[in-house]
Amino acid sequence: MNVRQLVMQAVQLGLIITSALMIWKSLMLVTGSESPVVVVLSGSMEPGFYRGDILFLNMGKNPIRTGEIVVFNLDGRDIPIVHRVIKVHEKTGVNEVKILTKGDNNYSDDRGLYPRGQDWLNRDHIMGRAMGILPQVGMVTILMNDYPQLKFALIGLLGLLVMTNKES
Amino acid sequence: MGGSSSSSMHSWMHRGNTLITFFGTVAAVLCLATTLTDLRHVYTMPDPQASVSLAEVKRLAPMTGSKEQATLTFSMDADLRSVFSWNTKQLFLFLQAEYSTPDSTVNQVVLWDTIIQQKEKARIRLKNHKTKYSLIHPSKGLKGAPMNLTLVWHVMPRVGFMYTQSRTFPGGRLPDKYMQ
Secondary structure, eight states: OHHHHHHHHHHHHHHHHHHHHHHHHHHHHHHOOSOSEEEOOSSTTTTTSOTTOEEEEEOOSSOOOTTOEEEEOOTTOSSOEEEEEEEEEEOSSSSOEEEEEEOTTOSSOGGGTSOTTOOOBOGGGEEEEEEEEEOSTTHHHHHHHHOHHHHHHHHHHHHHHHHTGGGO | OOOHHHHHHHHHHHHHHHHHHHHHHHHHHHHHHHHHHHHHHHHHSOOOEEEEEEEEEEEEEEETTTEEEEEEEEEEEEEOGGGOOTTEEEEEEEEEEEEEETTEEEEEEEEEEEEEOSGGGGEEEEEEEEOSSOEEESSSOOTTOEEEEEEEEEEEESSEEOEEEEEEEEEEEOOSSOBO
């Protein structure tokens, strides 16, 4: 009886984890973006996006155009940046595009953020385009990053809930 | 397990869990409903009005690094008040030059932008206005290039999907010769 219960609980926990993983992976497939959801970490797009807002991304096959808000990864930087495209130059005949970005709340374009000697982004830097916004919900992950103890407490609490779920 | 203290703690935790789940579900449904009203707004709103014209090319000159730079002024008359819905946080309005040169077919450069947060401020008239950013092309090719001016507004909601609308206007050809 006790063994059975323990196995049940383990299976249930596994089910939660795998379904979360499945949802994430299917989102990756559908959106074509390696990270379909991002949390805004800085105020450089205020007042459009605030720290803690969640953005839903989509990659899509269409060419990048000015005015789109893209998420890009720079070489040698861990954290992706969410900024607006302000310049696009597509070379004739070859599949080569030059992209320049800027934060709505910044005075100058992003050349100062790019690695030394890099004036443009190309398609490979872009991880996705912002399609939708959910305000403030991402504050939870920011808090969990800032205070790792909170993360463990939450995980522990969730685990406890799952483990005791069948008893009531 | 067992014991009255631990089971009461569990029931307290389960109540909390149920409450949070319920709150989350209601919030998600409300957010979804809100963004759906925006979808309806997009299809039913009166057409926004806009017209843009190139006022003058003040300067067309080579820059270091074999770049080229043009300085222009423009005039604009736009009424985007109908774009605002109850869920609109702001419009990011910008004007861009679109042109093609022999070695690059698609070129888009933002010349001017503004953020509009209130419906009443979405009525904009500018005459012979200076651009905020100058038109810098990364190589040669601006001389005689055909150009369009496109006014784009990116509608950013409080919650839900974002969209853009735009109007394109002919901007003629850039001058055939450098002018200081």
